Amino acid sequence: MAYLILAHENAAQLDALLSVLVPPASPDVAIVHADKRSALWQALRRRPADPSGRVRVIADPVAVRWGHMSQVEAIARLVRDAAGTGCDYAHLISGADWPAVTRADLAAQLASSGGLCHVEAIPGHHEERMETFRFDTPWLRLDPRRDARAYAVTWELRRLARWLDAARAAIGARRSLPYGRWHYGSQWWSLPADALALLARELPRLLASTRLWGTVCSDEHVVPTIIAQAFPARLAGHRRFIRFPPGQSSPRLLDAGDRHAIAESEAWFIRKVATAHDPFFLTMPAAITLPEPISVRDESIFRV
Incomplete structure (x- = not known):
């Protein structure tokens, strides 16, 4: 598996996440895109390369802005690198996410799923974001x-x-629909190798076409639309536990009070979490134990 991580802050928590996702001798790989404008990127770029190849940091990140097409550009760079790893599945998560199941449980569920594309894709919802300029x-x-x-x-x-x-x-002019009607969904997904390969081909082409200029939150439309158009019979839920406060566009921070709901949700990943808010998640999943201490000076992340 490949874990594609969008991050912009909190190096210590990112190090902890990586130690859980790709511990020593793991067959998996974690690929990190750190916002080019962030202090996190300045810290990561100074770290030495990981000789095991388990952790990679995108060497040419973009400056990411909320709601801007730069979000899609960052995802495209993660997909580009992940497609070359030969992974069976790729999971797009953020540095503020955490696994809710063990690696063994996740792998078993994916192996029995028949190559499903775990991505939210609702046709027509918020499509005005992609039609206006x-x-x-x-x-x-x-x-x-x-x-x-x-x-x-x-x-x-x-x-x-x-x-x-x-x-x-x-005058009846309309912006183009390169993949048919736009779909909407959370930007976080888990996709099999063939879907990842499709994104690796299509995302650079779409970005080069200028079709995303002037759109709002295109990261919540592009991947859902491409995958829904190509694999309509293989769509499944994204398996993320996320809670949005009423009327808010950003999810709230989770805490220990969410444990029961998380367990009932059968989610693979939760977001978003922060050690400064409530470190309850550091013991999830229960079968995994973290190395101690977790330090901002931990050199377990390396740059390619």
């Missing part, structure tokens, strides 16, 4: 209190985008 996508999460002037400019850009979209609609 926004000029403010690099600045979707500006803080109006700290960036008042820039925030005001983004609203003018949105107004211009709405006017142009209305004009385009009036």
Whole structure:
């Protein structure tokens, strides 16, 4: 298996996650994409290469912005590297995720699944994100209190985008549908080798086409759409335990009070968790014991 990890902070927790996913002598590989603008990337790039090859860090990361197509660019680089590993399954997770089952249980369930594509894919939901053309996508999460002037400019850009979209609609013009109707889903997935190979071919092509320019949260549409179009009979749930507060676009941090719900969910991974919030997850799954101590100075991550 290949674990594809999107990360941007907390080196100590990332080290702990890697020690669980790919312990010594593991047959698996973990590939980390660290946001190019982050302190985490600056730390990881200075670490020596892992001679075992169990942990790899993307050497050409992108600067990731929330809701921007840079999210898809980061995923494409993880997929590119994972496709060359010869893995049977690949799991896209974040550095704030944690496994909810043992590796043996996960492998057994995948082996008996018949090559299912574990990805959420809801046809038509939020497809307006992919149909409109926004000029403010690099600045979707500006803080109006700290960036008042820039925030005001983004609203003018949105107004211009709405006017142009209305004009385009009036003449019957529509943005292309390279894979048919857009599907929506959580960006986190577990996919077999043939689906991973398809993404390795299609994601660079789609990014080069400029079709994703001006879209919002395309990371929640691109992979679900490509996989749903290619493997409609093999779609299955993504097996992630995630909880969104009402009206919020980011999941809440999980705590020990979620243990029962996690066990009942049959999820493979949980998100999101943080040691500073509640370190309950460090004992999950129960069959795995972590090396002590977990330190930010741990050199168990290496760069290729």
